[in-house]
Amino acid sequence: MSKRTQRKSLDYIKKDYVRTRTMPASWYLSSYKFKFNITHMQPFLKKLKEKKLIANQCSGCNRVFYPPRLVCGQCLVKPDRWVDIRDSARVATYAIAYLKDPESGKVVERPMVLVHHDGADTCNIAELNPDIDVKDTYIGMPIKAHWRETTEGGMMDIEYYDAMEDDAKDVEYK
Amino acid sequence: MIKMGRQVAVVSAGFSEHASKRSDVSMPELVNEAIIDCLKNVPSVGIEDIDGFVNGNMPAFEGSNIPELWMTDWMGARDKPLLRVTTGGTTGGTVAIAGYYNVTAGLPGIDTVLAIAFEQQSQGDTSTGLASVAYGEISILNTLGISYEHLGRLLSAGAAIGVAAYQATNYMSKARITEEDLARVVVHNRRMAAKNWWAHLRMPDLTIEDVLDTPYVQYPLRYGMLCPASDGACAMLFTTEEKAKDMCDIPVYVNGVASVANETAVLGYDGSGSCQTDPSAQIGGMRSSELAYAQAGISFPRKEIDYAEVYSPFPNQELMWLEKLGIFEETKSPEMYETGVIALDGELPVNCSGGVNSTNAIGASAMERPAVAAQQIMGKADNQVKKTVHTSIGHGWGGSLNLCTLMVMSDEPKRKWR
Numbered sequence: 001m002s003k004r005t006q007r008k009s010l011d012y013i014k015k016d017y018v019r020t021r022t023m024p025a026s027w028y029l030s031s032y033k034f035k036f037n038i039t040h041m042q043p044f045l046k047k048l049k050e051k052k053l054i055a056n057q058c059s060g061c062n063r064v065f066y067p068p069r070l071v072c073g074q075c076l077v078k079p080d081r082w083v084d085i086r087d088s089a090r091v092a093t094y095a096i097a098y099l100k101d102p103e104s105g106k107v108v109e110r111p112m113v114l115v116h117h118d119g120a121d122t123c124n125i126a127e128l129n130p131d132i133d134v135k136d137t138y139i140g141m142p143i144k145a146h147w148r149e150t151t152e153g154g155m156m157d158i159e160y161y162d163a164m165e166d167d168a169k170d171v172e173y174k
Numbered sequence: 175m176i177k178m179g180r181q182v183a184v185v186s187a188g189f190s191e192h193a194s195k196r197s198d199v200s201m202p203e204l205v206n207e208a209i210i211d212c213l214k215n216v217p218s219v220g221i222e223d224i225d226g227f228v229n230g231n232m233p234a235f236e237g238s239n240i241p242e243l244w245m246t247d248w249m250g251a252r253d254k255p256l257l258r259v260t261t262g263g264t265t266g267g268t269v270a271i272a273g274y275y276n277v278t279a280g281l282p283g284i285d286t287v288l289a290i291a292f293e294q295q296s297q298g299d300t301s302t303g304l305a306s307v308a309y310g311e312i313s314i315l316n317t318l319g320i321s322y323e324h325l326g327r328l329l330s331a332g333a334a335i336g337v338a339a340y341q342a343t344n345y346m347s348k349a350r351i352t353e354e355d356l357a358r359v360v361v362h363n364r365r366m367a368a369k370n371w372w373a374h375l376r377m378p379d380l381t382i383e384d385v386l387d388t389p390y391v392q393y394p395l396r397y398g399m400l401c402p403a404s405d406g407a408c409a410m411l412f413t414t415e416e417k418a419k420d421m422c423d424i425p426v427y428v429n430g431v432a433s434v435a436n437e438t439a440v441l442g443y444d445g446s447g448s449c450q451t452d453p454s455a456q457i458g459g460m461r462s463s464e465l466a467y468a469q470a471g472i473s474f475p476r477k478e479i480d481y482a483e484v485y486s487p488f489p490n491q492e493l494m495w496l497e498k499l500g501i502f503e504e505t506k507s508p509e510m511y512e513t514g515v516i517a518l519d520g521e522l523p524v525n526c527s528g529g530v531n532s533t534n535a536i537g538a539s540a541m542e543r544p545a546v547a548a549q550q551i552m553g554k555a556d557n558q559v560k561k562t563v564h565t566s567i568g569h570g571w572g573g574s575l576n577l578c579t580l581m582v583m584s585d586e587p588k589r590k591w592r
Contacts, residue, residue, distance in 0.1 A: 010384060010398050013368065013376040015191075017198040027237060092451050095339030096393030109393075114340060116451055123451050134393075139347045 066120035179278035183418035187545035188212025192406035202248035208407035231537030263572015266541025267579030292407035293537035359489035367528025406535035430469035430582035544568025
């Protein structure tokens with residue numbers, strides 16, 4: 001694990017520049033209050049509380065947006081149809097992040113995945129179950145949403161995704 | 175008949191030296207360095223011959239904004255028309271395109287335009303800049319009730335690397351390549367950079383093993399594969415066809431430009447985009463190449479293009495862009511790196527300046543690509559390719575991972591009958 005934490009840099013041809021005056025300065029950046037419009041996704045948030053997933057569909061191109069969108073970027077119309085989607089999904093793509101635990105200082109490997117829900121045309125970013133081994137993650141891996149015990153009506157209600165048994169025969173690279 | 179604008183030519187390009195910390199110069203001095211280098215190549219042109227200026231850098235990276243107001247004298251732009259264009263990662267590309275537009279529009283009295291792109295990243299905090307730039311995307315997840323702290327975990331490696339890692343996994347599984355293929359691209363770039371006077375990471379003796387020995391930042395990207403953060407500036411001089419012939423021996427004609435944005439394509443930040451389910455699809459890039467090639471009359475990119483400069487901060491992107499820009503067939507570019515088609519003396523040399531992988535002054539990077547591509551046609555490039563270059567392309571990528579700029583240049587003007 002130590003090899004992952006040390007930063008070994010590669011040698012390159014360096015040139016020393018004359019150091020001129022450097023004046024330190026820091027801006028006090030004020031805190032911001034960003035505003036969001038969530039009126040278009042009220043039905044979605046309500047259903048999340050019941051541990052159900054819905055998505056909205058564009059009437060122009062029939063694409064299903066999960067999570068719901070206010071505007072379809074392709075047709076520039078408001079998606080106005082609500083459709084049910086399943087809580088099973090597939091890994092569209094993934095990357096492995098190396099997180100440093102603030103308490104123990106150990107580096108933990110966590111796969112961060114893009115989740116493509118069955119029945120939806122778009123993806124969202126999520127975490128996998130921490131028990132899943134990093135090496136077992138692959139593109140096209142079937143997964144299932146794992147709900148929190150108490151739901152509040154937000155995307156955080158899905159804590160992480162559990163692995164499902166892969167019975168697909170055409171997946172060659174695991 | 176389609177009425178076209180004036181034919182535009184590039185007569186010169188100039189660079190400042192790039193390094194991780196240019197502690198010897200301030201930002202205006204850095205810009206001045208590039209302009210002096212640009213004008214040095216065209217002895218007949220003085221600063222009084224330049225009619226207009228376009229400049230740009232990444233906003234909020236240096237902690238000081240609106241640089242064009244206090245940099246005017248250093249650019250020689252006093253009492254002259256001045257524009258600022260900034261589009262994030264593609265700033266350089268759009269500044270070059272804005273310079274092209276200024277000349278092609280045919281405004282009275284504006285014939286020669288100097289385009290300048292620069293960045294001094296050591297001065298400020300890049301992550302603060304990125305956080306404010308990326309907020310437009312991140313806000314969508316906040317809308318869904320995901321807190322900022324949780325987001326920090328999901329995107330732990332920071333904006334650009336975090337996203338490129340997803341793209342890399344996807345590309346690697348699509349093209350069936352290993353990390354060794356990625357390292358090979360890095361070695362090509364850094365060795366080429368060693369022969370380039372202004373490049374930043376110049377590593378003449380780098381090997382694939384050295385790159386693979388470095389730790390992961392985010393799988394599958396290792397520390398040795400990432401682009402540096404540089405200080406540097408770049409300038410390009412655009413003028414009309416008639417004036418260009420007096421200014422230099424081999425004027426480079428700009429025959430096609432395009433800047434295309436796809437839908438917001440950042441991973442799950444926003445609920446749409448064709449690149450969402452596949453971050454390496456990049457339909458915006460494909461569309462930009464279609465547009466620019468159509469303007470330039472290129473039907474067979476692989477055969478007609480002699481030199482390509484693509485924007486590739488991460489090695490997987492270099493492979494991906496060569497396919498998306500129509501130069502190689504899908505999933506075939508790793509093979510081209512293995513067989514040496516893209517080498518300096520190869521059939522189609524790529525990124526002989528070292529590319530963004532070796533030098534990345536963000537605002538300037540996307541302009542350095544067309545600038546080097548133009549220099550290769552003029553025969554004035556520092557790392558000149560062995561064969562004669564007639565047509566070359568300079569590509570830029572950025573925005574919120576979905577904006578592509580492309581400039582197609584040739585030593586022959588656009589055919590008028592088109």
